[in-house]
Amino acid sequence: MRRMRKSLLAFVALILFMPSHVMMAATNESKGEGAKLGEISSKDEVVYANLSATGQRQEIYVVNILDVEQAGDVVDYGEYTNIKNLTNLSPIEQNDNEVQLEAIKGKFYYQGNMNEADLPWNISITYLLDGKEMTPQEIAGKEGHVQIQIATTANDEVDQIFFQNYLLQISVPLSEEIYSNITAPNGMLANAGKNKQVTFTVMPEKEEKLVIEADAKGFELEGIDISAVPSSMAIDAPDIDEMMGDMNSLTDAISKVDQGVGELESGVTALNDGVKSMRNGSSAYKDGVQKLASSSGDLVSASKQIEQALETISHSLKNNPEDISLGDLNKLPEGLGQISAGLKETSKGLVTLKENYAKSYDALNKAIESIPEYEISEEEIQELYRSNADQKVLNQLLETYKAARTAKGTYNAVKEAFIAVDTTLKQVSDVLLEMANSLDAMASGIASSLESTDIVKSFVQLQEGISQLSSNYQAFHSGLESYTGGVKKLSNSYGKLDSGMDELSNGTGELATGVNQLHEGTSELKNSTTNLPEEMRKEVDKMISEFDKSDFEPISFVSKENKHVHAVQFVFKTESIKSEEPETVEEMEKEVTGFWNRLLELFK
Structure with missing residues (x-):
């Protein structure tokens, strides 16, 4: 029994340590001389790599899987440091990068080490x-x-x-x-x-x-x-029709916003031009009113003198007719004519002022009326903010929209005052012209009386006319005082109105500049988003084309000479990081002797 065990152990040792070339020779002898060429229909490569814990390459080997359609001698290619048959014990020979082997029909596996190769x-x-x-x-x-x-x-x-x-x-x-x-x-x-x-x-x-x-x-x-x-899977294009519809709605909304801002710009420009014209007319009116107010004192003083003169003449004609000099009476029509001429000039100036004011007011009214009446709801504003449009441009748009609405509301509130100015100017002008005509009539009547041949009769008539003129002129003078007082108040009050006109003109100028910049921004936004839906579709197609590798045809990793490559894949694994205590001497001895003990156990 002991001899049998020794014989078996010797046989096992012989098998374990028999040179591989002896086995290969025996196999070659069994092949005979009638070997035929095999045929490979496809090949797979699985590239394994052991990496260090930091990722550095340590060992690379490739498991080649040949799909042999016809058994026999086949040739594969690869620059291996050594090779190993993983299917059977038939030999594999390597000559440079040429691997020769005898393969059975079906799957044939062999391993080739490439420790010096680089990974992709x-x-x-x-x-x-x-x-x-x-x-x-x-x-x-x-x-x-x-x-x-x-x-x-x-x-x-x-x-x-x-x-x-x-x-x-x-x-x-x-x-x-x-x-x-x-x-x-x-x-x-x-x-x-x-x-x-x-x-x-x-x-x-x-x-x-x-x-x-x-x-x-x-x-x-x-x-x-x-x-x-x-990454050979095909990627289907996503359904972006709904998104495209939203983008089209967005571009349409931006286009409408740009159109509305363009209309707003036109309206604000017209408003600014009208306010400028009104501002110039207001300045001219203010200057005229101030001159009229400043000359009101002289006018009242002259009128007072005329009134006193008429009273004196009337009193003298009634009580002391013998003291009246015809030369003094001859000067009276001339003085009345001068006063009449001054009143007519003032009336003419007011007519010119009224015409200029009417033009300015008409331009202002048209500009204000051209501001659109539409209202933008808070929901629409929030939708614009969610559209990813330029926030700065949107803020400018909303500020301009609010300013335009405020300007129109303010104008509507004071519109009656503007209309009243036109009516007042006409009334004042008509009163002054009526006064001038009355003075002309007086002067004409006095002159006619003085030219009469019947001095006594004319004198009586003159006495009555002067008395009546003196009496009427007192009322006229009171009216003139009230008028000049009103002119002074108008001059003082209109200064504030003119200052407001100046501020309004500056404000509409800034508004026009801001709306112009806003329109440039919305136009740029419109131009940059007009083709947004189509650009989005192109970007989606581009992204899909980048990741869709369904048309990829694999090539061999180990050699470009390999044909019919079906698949190549890579499997890497890093070293583990362990915190281990050093092995004891007993554990090391146990590990060394463990294999032989397990082998001997087989024969017990």
């Missing part, structure tokens, strides 16, 4: 504890606030087709016994047993810096899994 992505993993960067060895077992930063960038040394068409999926397992308060702004958290699984997706052609933060108690980390597969 540069992966860098950084660890921070309470804001301080640490190596994996330093952070292992530590406690505090942890930040794990994972940066992915394109490796320019490798064909960019993989970076441009593959998406990365990065999975980080975090034990809930160690980590709490886990956050990952760009990641998705899910439960995976006792772990929290943080998953990130990096789209094709994108370089990302991904961050995980958590509070750690005794920092440890299982290996991070990173896989890369083609």
Whole structure:
């Protein structure tokens, strides 16, 4: 029995340590000389890479999966440091980058190591504890606030087709016994047993810096899994018809706003022109009224003298007719004519002032009336704010709208006063003209009387006329005093009205400038949003085209000479970070002898 066991052990040892070329020779002899060429219909490559805890490449090997349609000798390509048959014990030979093998029909697997090859992505993993960067060895077992930063960038040394068409999926397992308060702004958290699984997706052609933060108690980390597969799924265009309708409504609303602001600008411009004209007319009117008021004293004084003269003449004619000199009487018509001429000139000036005022008021009235009556509701205002239009322009629009509404309301409130000025000017002008005509009639009557041949009769008539004129002139003089008093009050009051006109003119000027700038802004907004719906559709199509890789045709990662490549995918895993106590001598000895003990157990 003991001999049998020794024989079996020797046989096992022989099998374990038999040179591989002996096995290959035996297999080659069994092939015979009638070997035939095989045929591969497709090939898959799975690229495995072991990375350090910071993302540096350590080991790369590729599992090649050949779909053999016809059994026989086939050739594959790849620059491997060594190769291994994973399907059977048939030999695999390598000559430079040419791999020769005998494959059975169906799936054939073999492994090729490429430890010096570059991966399509540069992966860098950084660890921070309470804001301080640490190596994996330093952070292992530590406690505090942890930040794990994972940066992915394109490796320019490798064909960019993989970076441009593959998406990365990065999975980080975090034990809930160690980590709490886990956050990952760009990641998705899910439960995976006792772990929290943080998953990130990096789209094709994108370089990302991904961050995980958590509070750690005794920092440890299982290996991070990173896989890369083609983003070959087709992306259907989203239904944006409703959104397009909303955008069309928005552009239509902006166009109407611009049109309304254009009409407002025209109205405000007309208003400003009318107010300017009215301002100029008001200044002329103020100057005329002030001159009239300043000359009122002289006019009243002259009238008083005429009144006293008429009283004296009347008294003298009645009581002392012998003292009357005809030469003095001859001067009276001339004096009355001069007064009449002055009153007529004043009346003429008031007529001119009335005409200018009427033109100014007409321009102002048309400008104010041209301001639209429409009202913008609070709901419509809020809808405009939600439309993402320029907030500054909207604020200017609303301020102008309110100012225009205020100007129109103020004008409507004082409109009757403006109308009354026109009527008053006409009445004053008519009274002055009537007074002048009366004085002309008096002067004409006196002159006619003086030319009469019947001196006695004429004298009697003159005496009666002068008496009546003196009596009437007293009433005229009282009316003149009241008129000049009114003119002084009008002059004093109109100064305030003219100052208001000046402020109104300045205000409408600023309003016109502001509305002009506002119209420029709304026109620019209209022009920039006219094609907004179509631009939005183009952007959606562009975004879809960027991520739709459904037409991607895979190529071999290991060699461009490989044909019929069906799929290539990448699987990476980083080293774990463990906080472990050193092994004891007994544990090390137990590990060394464990294999032989298990082998011997088979024969007991």
